[in-house]
Amino acid sequence: MQIKKINQGCIATTKACPAPIEPQWFTHAYWQQREAITGSSRGRYITWFLQYEQQDWVLRHYYRGGLIEKLSKDAYLFTGYHKTRAVAELQLLEQLYDEGFPVPEPVAALVQRSGIHYRADILIKRIHGAQDLVAALMQPLSPDEWQSLGACIAQFHQRGVYHADLNAKNILLAEKQFYLIDFDRGTIKTPQAKWQQSNLDRLLRSFNKEKNKQPQLHFSAENWQDLLKGYRAQMARS
Missing domain, CATH: 3.30.200 (Phosphorylase Kinase; domain 1)
Incomplete structure (x- = not known):
């Protein structure tokens, strides 16, 4: 730069x-x-x-x-x-x-x-063909896709990347690949379970908020568990 x-x-x-x-x-x-x-x-x-x-x-x-x-x-x-x-x-x-x-x-x-x-x-x-996760969830994601998202987030966490506003609209999906966007106030810090869990909690609140606004959104507790499964599997590789 x-x-x-x-x-x-x-x-x-x-x-x-x-x-x-x-x-x-x-x-x-x-x-x-x-x-x-x-x-x-x-x-x-x-x-x-x-x-x-x-x-x-x-x-x-x-x-x-x-x-x-x-x-x-x-x-x-x-x-x-x-x-x-x-x-x-x-x-x-x-x-x-x-x-x-x-x-x-x-x-x-x-x-x-x-x-x-x-x-x-x-x-x-701009990432070609991408849509934010709220828009993408007008159609259901497969368990493998949810696990892939969890693994993606875990890779950032393993690197120590702190996303200050991890929410469903700051995740894009394009051709089966997930992207994180909007790193305003983001930073790289020492990986620690406390802030990593706080990131995940924020994301879950975001999903639930969007689900309350749009009941047709394809998000459930089972989807969240699939995400966590992918996240934990990736974290175990560190």
Whole structure:
């Protein structure tokens, strides 16, 4: 990863980033003017899908959550470029992608300072044919697929990868392969059962929450046990 200082901020780039890249690349308006917006994903906020040459990218702005959101929607305290949410996530994704983990390939990140605060955006490559697990569960997964998902999560845990928001929408499925996305606030730490179990508990709460919202979702206690079976089998190989 390389960091280039710009007026009131920086752009961090990976080897996947075309040169040169400018701050306006991190705005929806820039791509809309070029008729390069191919879609969007709407949650609390909008994530944009766009096309650059023959590549499909994802553009995401960083927004705050929780009670602090009422004070500031997207401004964070600046304590150094490497500590910003965008640069930290870009660096983690680059490391995991280079190590062969199923994560999106990162492209670049923008940090724009304003006094003691900053705002940020990230560009990553879109995973072709992928849908999030909530959408995928409109159809049932096989026991082997649930076990495969459990093994996938275990591989991240064995590496010490802590995903701060492991939920059903941050897991993608494409051609029988599971991917983890959105590593905002993620980190690599010493593998420990406590935080690993907390990750799993968070994921289970997510499944149950989505099931309550959409009773037709194909998720059951048996599915969860299959996931755990795959997880434990993979962890036993460490």
